[in-house]
Amino acid sequence: RKEVEQDPGPFNVPEGATVAFNCTYSNSASQSFFWYRQDCRKEPKLLMSVYSSGNEDGRFTAQLNRASQYISLLIRDSKLSDSATYLCGFNQAGTALIFGKGTTLSVSS
Amino acid sequence: GAGVSQSPSNKVTEKGKDVELRCDPISGHTALYWYRQSLGQGLEFLIYFQGNSAPDKSGLPSDRFSAERTGGSVSTLTIQRTQQEDSAVYLCASSFDSRIGVYGYTFGSGTRLTVV
Numbered sequence: 001r002k003e004v005e006q007d008p009g010p011f012n013v014p015e016g017a018t019v020a021f022n023c024t025y026s027n028s029a030s031q032s033f034f035w036y037r038q039d040c041r042k043e044p045k046l047l048m049s050v051y052s053s054g055n056e057d058g059r060f061t062a063q064l065n066r067a068s069q070y071i072s073l074l075i076r077d078s079k080l081s082d083s084a085t086y087l088c089g090f091n092q093a094g095t096a097l098i099f100g101k102g103t104t105l106s107v108s109s
Numbered sequence: 110g111a112g113v114s115q116s117p118s119n120k121v122t123e124k125g126k127d128v129e130l131r132c133d134p135i136s137g138h139t140a141l142y143w144y145r146q147s148l149g150q151g152l153e154f155l156i157y158f159q160g161n162s163a164p165d166k167s168g169l170p171s172d173r174f175s176a177e178r179t180g181g182s183v184s185t186l187t188i189q190r191t192q193q194e195d196s197a198v199y200l201c202a203s204s205f206d207s208r209i210g211v212y213g214y215t216f217g218s219g220t221r222l223t224v225v
Contacts, residue, residue: 032211043200044152046213087152094208096142096165101151 003027006088006100013107017078021103023088024070033064033071036087038102044087047073078107111135113217115201121223122191130186130220134203141184142204142214143176145197152200158184159206191224198222 005024013019033050048055050062050071061074071090075082085104089097114133122128134141143155154168158178169175173192178184188195198221202214 032207034213036213043216043218045216049211049213089152091207094159096154096157096168097214098154099144099152 003098004088004090004100006103008101008103010104010106013078013105015078015080015107015109017107018074018076019078019105020072020074021086021088021105022070022072023100023103024068025088025090025098026069027090027092028066028069029092030090031092032090032097033062034089034097035060035062035071035073036089036099038085038087040084044099047086075105078105080107080109083107113201113203113215115199115217115220117220118218119221119223121225124193124224125190127187127189128191128222130188130199130201130222132184132186132201132203132217134182134184134201135215137205138203138215139181139206140204140212141178142202143184143186144200144202146200146219147197155186155199159208188222191222193224196222196224 035047036044037047038044050064054063059076063072085102087102089099091097116131139160141158144152156176157165173189176186198219200219202216204214205212
């Protein structure tokens with residue numbers, strides 16, 4: 001099993017749609033989890049951390065399922081500006097983040 | 110500075126030449142990371158510095174790659190005898206000490222390296 005797996009997509013959705021991505025990880029000792037957004041030819045930018053209890057930031061909701069070893073990102077009411085690649089990342093304390101290859105989202109009008 | 114600064118933003122070099130890439134992290138960030146991203150690929154971890162501890166070099170692909178961090182701040186990634194497969198965007202990131210808390214990274218805008 002790969003260290004981290006993401007469905008590369010692309011996910012093509014209309015404006016206003018709800019879309020969800022998952023990211024599975026193989027290292028059960030992983031402690032910190034993040035979602036990053038990367039626009040074309042730009043650097044990744046932190047979207048949100050993922051907490052055990054789940055967390056929400058506006059239209060974005062992140063969940064962690066330790067038993068099944070995956071994190072999820074839910075985007076509600078998609079906007080054109082949400083079009084990007086979404087990367088998941090995780091690590092143990094004191095180690096560097098390991099990133100997935102990303103899921104591409106395309107929101108159309 | 111306000112963000113992570115990388116230079117140069119673009120570098121074209123001939124196969125076999127050495128290159129140096131520079132990263133200036135956010136002031137106060139004790140952790141510094143180098144990644145590279147090839148076209149259409151994910152982020153590949155290269156090396157990680159945390160304060161004065163020995164760096165984690167486990168991601169360096171070959172002994173042609175090396176990095177140093179002077180004074181706990183600026184870092185230089187050196188690639189010797191460049192090969193065409195070294196062409197990629199090299200990204201630097203910094204964060205607070207990840208051993209004591211959950212901190213996301215701030216990335217620089219990267220150095221796009223092209224080996225011809």
